[in-house]
Amino acid sequence: MSASINLRDSLLAALSKLPGVREFHIHVLVSAPRKSSSLYPYAKPRPKAYLHDIVVLCSEQENPDAPRVLVTAIEANVFHIPATSSAVLYVSKVDSTGQSKGKAPTATLVRALLAYYADPATRPVDAEYLWVQLFARAQGQYLFPNSAEFSGKQPLTDAKLCSWWKRVLTQTIADVEARAADKAKAKAFYILPGYDQPEAEDLIRVASATAAPLKTGITWFYTHPYSQEGVPLPCPRDADGENLGTYIPWFDDDPKSRFIDEIALITTTTEGIKSPSKKRARTESHSDVSSSKRPESDKSTRSEKEDKPMGELKKVSVDEFWERMSFRQECVAGAVTGFFSVIFSPASTGNPKGGAARSTVSPLAPQPGQVAPQIIKRVMTSLLTGVEFSTREKAVRSTETVESAIKGLCEGMASAPVSTQPALVKNHSGRKTPERESTPPPALLAPPSTPPRRTGKAAVAEVSPNPFPDPVTSLDTYLSYIYGSAAVSMPVADEGSKPAVAVAPVTVLTARRKKKRGD
Template identity: 55%
Template structure:
């Protein structure tokens, strides 16, 4: 079962009567060396981009409108048989019929990669990373202006992610003769373990029927049960913080790692270490004494150099100092969640090249083009604009699969809207084409070098067959509607007798007469 069918299958049990339409874009693997840019040597990794777009029709005659979008990345590290699933952004438009399908869709996507029976890559260990930060909008521009959108608050969002990952851990179903090791970790920067547990417990609206996994408050870089993605260097003294913390786009951990690696000490920029005199005056490198070569590797050698304070800051200190970062002290609670799942993947995928494209995958350029069109050329502030944006983007996906490159329609303002911002002079079309979604700036220094070696496999070519078999799909659901909470409370209040409450009065002690 491919990813599209797996997601559609999970949506069939959602309460209510509606019709879901999904678009799943998975790029082909490509070489990537920026996952652990400060590790020496850097491990070979392969990157895939994921974009899931879900639209909905409340009635058969109503138009489709986007309700949920998920952006994620999958990193495959064959040297350690590990994979990293990084959830970059999850967003909704607020225009879905209740209940929202966002939780079901996210949970199904993570389970597809966590379960060894459906995992599409050959890796025995999967690490799920995400950073929970509550914002009004992520992937749907101007969706925060829609009155029906009610995004979760900071603590409720962290509790929501913890509940989703707990359900994913429960859904992992390895083979009968295989034992799965599952470890869950989380950190709320600035909170102690007791404060974090109390805050998330209060934010949970209802108790889950699924058995609860034991969560560890902290990081996973001290445990040895599940192998870490980055292989340990030889010799071991060269191991530093860059071998533990992966770097993702638009992630606060990556920005902090850059500062630790490139920011000079408080005293200012240090002078370079004094060079030792050569004791043997020969041009042949073999005549250089071993002591001088070792000194060169420690201070100036490219292969053995540890940048900045990466060799001094431990993983415990890194997470403690994250509590003082701007992203974590801006007045809102944030959370880092990491799930480690260790169980052998399907034997049918062993022996395959990690860079070989699979059926249904698209080129990374097509994926980036659709994402850029979504975030820079469309608008979701009203129902009418959301319908138009959904039609434009879904047509663009189909057109790109057919070999046609449609240009998304520019933002238009209806005449009925008389806001001052809508009456301003429109921007030139050329300037709109140059807009790009915000992202983390490129790395500083000359340490990060992209892998320019050629790909032995050609880029996948999409077609209508690929579009109908792997990318686009739909499903109609007709299930009982969940009972209203308000109605349940009123019914309970009318049928149950009032509870008698006895108030105990405090008897005052009489003063003795002197």
């Protein structure tokens, strides 16, 4: 399925409406779809899902003679599940450098990206339902190493970040409903673990007190989205009963993923958690006798046990899962965190694109402009380990390094100009040491990372090879789908240039002085 407008052009159209006199340069990388078993690793059986990665980098240039400097980066993943005609868009990370000389384009780019996938007219995957999901956790930096050291960057606090996301998603819903012309509707959900609804609403209200109120009429539900009627879950339900693994999606570096791993991999007894007992070695004669006398019912019973949900997945309901999430360390560590979900579905039954027939194109077929997943991996490695953004000068050099690497990889250069030196990061003693990852400010807790998936029964089976080869990029692909620029020339009016506003006359009543006797 191909959209009428590509993602790059849609983002440029949104940037062209920003105020200021400057030029934006963006690089949009979308990987070709590939098979994935990571979204629902504990479902029985696991649904067929197809994954592609998205990376958006935006740099800013004050004038034609000024250097470019990166100001915004977005990393996201899209999972397509044909069995339920659903797609899941997970916003992994959004970051800014604080180097923008005008209104930062971060919110504009996020809204345009989400609206592109949510609008049935531009959605590039053949799915009727789109689930937008994200986890909001405040940190000094996400994608730009050492950018927290730059004095011009002002990271949002925990409550303000949750308020920012709720506002951006609300505006996105309004944009989509206005563009879709009654072809799509949306339901919005959010949870701030550890807070009940009045407390959460009060936190959001106080955090957004300085922002202009939104008049969209969008209703938010303070609950999880996995018990809604009329909206199918992305993962098909198990035939043998409830399984928490069919409700909770597994995303990289997400608290939900770590929690469901624990639920699936523990074994509980009446005495508590117990390790599995050691197996006794069988003698050859006993093995022969057992195998010859083992009835067929025993073999079927063993097969049924293998198909049952792992650990406590069948005992923990989805409501209990979210109730227990409020007590997780990542949600009660003193900072406000938030889970946000928006479900876009067709406004009426049938295909949301006007009743057109379902596409017969394979969901694994690369679309024009998509790149090999390895290119995105190399670009992200360059961004996260080879550059830094602690000063204006370093940000300019890092921007040139990253943008040159993207162009070089698209042109098929054997060695793109990517720095191999790790970024210098300040440690707690104040000295700078070469490290792989940036250290967050002392005021913020270090985000926990998802451990490697365990082997054994919990391991996800390898998927079959992709029948389509990775797309080969070229300079034409780079210029037509990946790189683009938009110049804006809308000066921001200062206080002295504002037009005079007629003010109605005001009658001032003055108190009459009471005369004293003898005056």
